[in-house]
Amino acid sequence: MANSIYDIIxxxxxxxxxxxxxxxxxxxxxxxxxxxxxxxxxRGINTFLLAGFEDPRFMxxxxxxxxxxxxxKGAKSEIVVFWSKAENKNQNAENINExxxxxxxxxxxxxxxxxxxxAQDIEGIDFPILETNNNNTIENAQNLAGTYLKNLxxxxxxxxxxxxxxxxxxxxxxxxxxxDSSEEYYSVLFHEIAHSTGHETRLNRKGITELSxxxxxxxxxxxxxxxxxxxxxxxxxxxxxxxxxxxxxxxGWSKALKENKKMILIAASQAQKAADYILKF
Numbered sequence: 052m053a054n055s056i057y058d059i060i061x062x063x064x065x066x067x068x069x070x071x072x073x074x075x076x077x078x079x080x081x082x083x084x085x086x087x088x089x090x091x092x093x094r095g096i097n098t099f100l101l102a103g104f105e106d107p108r109f110m111x112x113x114x115x116x117x118x119x120x121x122x123x124k125g126a127k128s129e130i131v132v133f134w135s136k137a138e139n140k141n142q143n144a145e146n147i148n149e150x151x152x153x154x155x156x157x158x159x160x161x162x163x164x165x166x167x168x169x170a171q172d173i174e175g176i177d178f179p180i181l182e183t184n185n186n187n188t189i190e191n192a193q194n195l196a197g198t199y200l201k202n203l204x205x206x207x208x209x210x211x212x213x214x215x216x217x218x219x220x221x222x223x224x225x226x227x228x229x230x231d232s233s234e235e236y237y238s239v240l241f242h243e244i245a246h247s248t249g250h251e252t253r254l255n256r257k258g259i260t261e262l263s264x265x266x267x268x269x270x271x272x273x274x275x276x277x278x279x280x281x282x283x284x285x286x287x288x289x290x291x292x293x294x295x296x297x298x299x300x301x302x303g304w305s306k307a308l309k310e311n312k313k314m315i316l317i318a319a320s321q322a323q324k325a326a327d328y329i330l331k332f
Contacts, residue, residue, distance in 0.1 A: 056132060056162045057312040063100060063130070064315050068305050074102040075282035076292060082107040083286050087170060087178070088114045095151070096319035097131050098283070101167070108178065109167040118176050126172035130164045132316075137161050151320040155313055162316075188289035192237040195288055198332040199244055213239050215246035217259050222247060235293045238281055241329070242294060245280035246273065248325040256321060271303045272318060279322030284329055 067074045084093045084101035087108040093101060101109060109129070115122060134154050154160040170178050200206045204220035213224050222243045230236040249259030258273025278294065285292040308314055 055312070056164055057316065059130065059164070060096060060100065060132065061308050061312045061315055065305055065308055067102070068301050068308075071301065073278065073301060073304075074099040075279050076294065082181070084109060086110065086114075086167075088118070093131060095323045096316050098286075099279070099319065100131065101129055101169075104169045104171065106170040106178075106181065108170040110170075110173065111165060111167055115168065115173055115176070120176035121174050122168055123172045123174055126168060128166035128168050131167050132162055132164045134160050135163055151323075152317060155317060155320070189233045189237070191288040192233075192241075192285075192290055195284070195329070195332060196237065196240055196244065199329055202332070203247060213243055215243045215259075217246075217250060220247065220250055220252075232293065234285075234290045237288075237290060238285055238293045241281040241284045241292075242277045244329060245277040245284070245322070245325050248280070248328050249273070249276075254321075254325060254328060256325075268307060271300075271307055272314065274300065275304055275318045276321045276325065279319055280325040280329070283322060283326035287326070287330055 064074060084098055084104075084107045085091065086093070087110050093109075101107075109131075110118075110120075112122070112128075134151070137159055155162075170176075200222070203222060206222045206224075208224050208226050210223060211225050211229070213222075215222050222240075224236075224240055224243065227233065227236050230239070246259060248254045249256030251260050256273070256276070258269055258276060261269065278292075281294065282292040
């Protein structure tokens with residue numbers, strides 16, 4: 052029996068994790084993957100499925116053909132997933148106003164995929180030189196974090212640990228000068244901010260509203276959501292997500308993903324929702 056799309060997605064993420072690199076870490080380009088022809092950015096799990104390329108631009112085989120391009124010999128495609136209604140295979144998620152987590156657990160929707168090729172594997176098409184704008188990226192991070200943090204009960208610097216306390220809606224951060232770089236500071240801060248989005252007055256996420264024991268499945272899942280959220284937000288403000296995941300975390304995530312093939316999709320969905328919430332500020 053052929054592997055389900057959940058198996059395919061999980062196996063791809065596992066391959067990256069088991070190589071010792073989380074796809075939401077440094078190897079992911081600061082620029083969000085995008086469809087070159089439509090200009091539309093990929094979201095959610097697709098962002099991580101397309102991680103690891105220097106060029107963030109992708110196209111389908113038919114799009115390449117339309118622009119009279121060709122695919123380099125030996126090039127491999129990547130998958131992009133989308134939702135469609137079970138009774139109408141032609142209606143994709145762009146036209147469906149549903150919560151992705153509900154679609155995952157519903158028989159009314161089917162998860163499908165198509166293949167795309169990276170710009171570096173395409174010939175015969177004139178791709179403009181990518182513009183890199185590194186101006187004011189730290190200022191962008193500072194402004195976003197500063198605006199969001201005004202909505203917490205409290206935020207303080209001090210000590211050597213970063214954490215979010217749901218009971219008091221408080222974020223504690225070490226001083227900026229205790230980090231190796233500003234990027235590292237904001238990567239960690241956005242991780243803690245990600246946890247705070249789960250507060251009952253915000254997105255009401257179980258990983259925050261329900262007490263979880265350190266090392267438990269729910270604790271690891273919430274950490275995964277926060278890591279992905281930080282990656283999304285860092286990309287949006289133009290900085291690298293520089294959090295260095297420990298081997299223990301990577302092993303824990305790998306084990307959990309093998310046990311639940313829908314976990315990575317659910318985590319990415321919650322992370323995208325959290326990032327969208329943060330980026331409203």
